[in-house]
Amino acid sequence: xxxxxxxxxxxxxxxxxxxxxxxxxxxxxxxxxxxxxxxxxxxxxxxxxxxxxxxxxxxxxxxxxxxxxxxxxxxxxxxxxxxxxxxxxxxxxxxxxxxxxxxxxxxxxxxxxxxxxxxxxxxxxxxxxxxxxxxxxxxxxxxxxxxxxxxxxxxxxxxxxxxxxxxxxxxxxxxxxxxxxxxxxxxxxxxxx
Amino acid sequence: xxxxxxxxxxxxxxxxxxxxxxxxxxxxxxxxxxxxxxxxxxxxxxxxxxxxxxxxxxxxxxxxxxxxxxxxxxxxxxxxxxxxxxxxxxxxxxxxxxxxxxxxxxxxxxxxxxxxxxxxxxxxxxxxxxxxxxxxxxxxxxxxxxxxxxxxxxxxxxxxxxxxxxxxxxxxxxxxxxxxxxxxxxxxxxxxx
DNA sequence: ACCTGAACACCGTTCAAGT
DNA sequence: ACCTGAACACCGTTCAAGT
Numbered sequence: 170x171x172x173x174x175x176x177x178x179x180x181x182x183x184x185x186x187x188x189x190x191x192x193x194x195x196x197x198x199x200x201x202x203x204x205x206x207x208x209x210x211x212x213x214x215x216x217x218x219x220x221x222x223x224x225x226x227x228x229x230x231x232x233x234x235x236x237x238x239x240x241x242x243x244x245x246x247x248x249x250x251x252x253x254x255x256x257x258x259x260x261x262x263x264x265x266x267x268x269x270x271x272x273x274x275x276x277x278x279x280x281x282x283x284x285x286x287x288x289x290x291x292x293x294x295x296x297x298x299x300x301x302x303x304x305x306x307x308x309x310x311x312x313x314x315x316x317x318x319x320x321x322x323x324x325x326x327x328x329x330x331x332x333x334x335x336x337x338x339x340x341x342x343x344x345x346x347x348x349x350x351x352x353x354x355x356x357x358x359x360x361x362x
Numbered sequence: 363x364x365x366x367x368x369x370x371x372x373x374x375x376x377x378x379x380x381x382x383x384x385x386x387x388x389x390x391x392x393x394x395x396x397x398x399x400x401x402x403x404x405x406x407x408x409x410x411x412x413x414x415x416x417x418x419x420x421x422x423x424x425x426x427x428x429x430x431x432x433x434x435x436x437x438x439x440x441x442x443x444x445x446x447x448x449x450x451x452x453x454x455x456x457x458x459x460x461x462x463x464x465x466x467x468x469x470x471x472x473x474x475x476x477x478x479x480x481x482x483x484x485x486x487x488x489x490x491x492x493x494x495x496x497x498x499x500x501x502x503x504x505x506x507x508x509x510x511x512x513x514x515x516x517x518x519x520x521x522x523x524x525x526x527x528x529x530x531x532x533x534x535x536x537x538x539x540x541x542x543x544x545x546x547x548x549x550x551x552x553x554x555x
Numbered sequence: 556a557c558c559t560g561a562a563c564a565c566c567g568t569t570c571a572a573g574t
Numbered sequence: 575a576c577c578t579g580a581a582c583a584c585c586g587t588t589c590a591a592g593t
Contacts, residue, residue, distance in 0.1 A: 172557080195586060207588075208558050216586065277511070281518040283529060304542045311543025314511025315504050318470070322507070325474040336476060349497045350504030357550030365576080388567060400569075401577050409567065 172204060174212045178222045182269065185223060189328070190271035195219075221284035224276045228287040231265050251300045252355050258293050259316050259351045266320045270328075273320035280317070289313060302361060312354055319347050365397055367405045371415045375462065378416060382521070383464035388412075414477035417469045421480040424458050444493045445548050451486050452509050452544045459513045463521075466513035473510070482506060495554060505547055512540050 180201045184193050195216055199206040213219045266272040279285040290309045297305035323343045330338035373394045377386050388409055392399040406412045459465040472478040483502045490498035516536045523531035 194584085196584085205559055206586080207560085210587070211557060277514070281515045283519065283522070304539075304546075307539035307542035308546055310515075310539060311508050311512065311546060314515070314543070315508045315547075318507025318511045319504065321470070322474045322503075326476065329476070346497075346500035346503060349500035350507070353497075353501055353504060353550040353554075354508075354547050355550065356553045357546040357548065360549045360553055361546075387565085389565085398578055399567080400579085403568070404576060 172202060172208060172212060174222070176202065177209055177212055177219065178226055181219055181223045182226060185272075185275070186270050190275055193220075217282070217284060220275060221279045221282070224272075224279035225285050225287040227265065227269050227272050228276060228285070228289050230268070231289060231292075232261050233292065251296060251302075252359050254296055255293060255312065255355050255358060256351055258296070259312060259355075262289060262313075262316050263320055263347060266317075267324070271324060273317055273324050277317040277321060280313070297358075302358070308358055312351070312358075315350055315354055316347075319343075319350060323347070365395060365401060365405060367415070369395065370402055370405055370412065371419055374412055374416045375419060378465075378468070379463050383468055386413075410475065410477060413468060414472045414475070417465075417472035418478050418480040420458065420462050420465050421469060421478075421482050423461070424482060424485075425454050426485065444489060444495075445552050447489055448486060448505065448551060449544055449548050451489070452505060452548075455482060455506075455509050456513055456540060459510075460517070464517060466510055466517050470510040470514060473506070490551075495551070501551055505544070505551075508543055508547055509540075512536075512543060516540070 177198060180198050181193060184197055184201060188197070195209055196206045198219075199209055209219075213222070266276065269275075276285075276289070280289070290313050293309040293312065294305045297308055302308060323340075326336065326338045326343070327340065329336055370391060373391050374386060377390055377394060381390070388402055389399045391412075392402055402412075406415070459469065462468075469478075469482070473482070483506050486502040486505065487498045490501055495501060516533075519529070519531045519536070520533065522529055
């Protein structure tokens with residue numbers, strides 16, 4: 170099979186899951202594809218753009234929010250609906266990140282650098298804008314940071330635990346802390362003004 | 363002058379400010395001290411612990427919260443005082459991070475790895491615990507993630523802007539978004555139950 | 556057009572040997 | 575005790591040369 174950008178991204182994702190972000194090198198990706206490292210640069214400009222493409226692939230599995238909010242007429246259930254949707258957006262994002270090793274760190278750096286074509290905040294921002302929130306941009310950015318920061322820590326600690334660097338790690342506790350953090354923020358979103 | 367752990371940390375911090383985290387290598391630190399790279403390993407076990415020590419140094423400049431809350435008798439001003447203190451804690455942390463290049467990224471990874479002896483969440487957690495908040499741990503962790511995530515992005519974008527990768531960057535807008543994000547979260551903290 | 560082979564300029568870390 | 579010199583096993587990226 171001929172080398173292609175898609176095949177490179179795919180091999181990269183496999184190596185990410187198997188060896189982690191720290192051991193994801195261009196040479197290793199090339200090896201997995203039975204090719205010299207230099208060959209990759211015919212299909213991908215550099216390592217960072219490859220990492221961004223892998224981050225995009227991971228984010229592309231994010232479910233789309235139901236559009237119920239749009240058809241809502243602005244009655245008393247509007248704010249509660251927004252809260253629910255924002256909360257499930259955060260939990261969906263976490264779930265998507267947990268499906269691949271070091272995904273949170275990868276997505277966080279790709280997002281900070283402004284690379285990557287999949288914007289995970291798009292849905293949440295639209296949701297807030299539709300419901301008339303005065304600061305959709307800053308609000309969804311803050312929630313994204315909260316989610317990414319939590320999952321980065323969660324995935325790092327889980328790996329250290331798996332590697333025997335004991336440091337007791339309780340997945341259920343991590344999830345509860347996540348829920349509390351998201352709920353706290355979403356309460357603040359509801360209490361605008 | 364004889365080589366020492368403190369001198370190495372100091373040289374590392376200088377290199378961080380001058381060249382950034384990506385160019386902070388053991389060899390470069392050794393060069394700055396006029397010594398072979400291997401010599402560093404007599405004073406520091408590895409690069410990660412050096413980075414953690416630099417992160418600690420940066421965090422040690424964090425101002426201590428006034429203890430007013432403790433002497434408060436729990437009257438009607440208690441919650442407002444907690445909100446104010448939590449808000450200023452977040453802003454102080456951001457200010458401390460902005461004094462050194464890539465400080466947010468450095469502190470974030472040091473914190474995620476559980477390295478570093480300075481815990482930036484200690485004060486905020488105590489504050490919440492004293493005021494009877496049911497979830498001090500999860501709450502302060504979420505706020506820390508929000509702050510770190512924001513400043514990582516802020517510092518990354520500022521550098522890319524400085525390097526001419528235009529991508530318009532407005533420091534004032536970044537600060538406003540930070541304020542909005544923190545205010546939103548703190549509102550949610552106040553609305554517990 | 557696409558890939559190889561080989562190089563360039565780096566890394567973190569280890570360790571015998573010197574002082 | 576503390577540091578040098580040199581090595582080991584890697585990196586990302588470039589580029590002439592081949593097909």
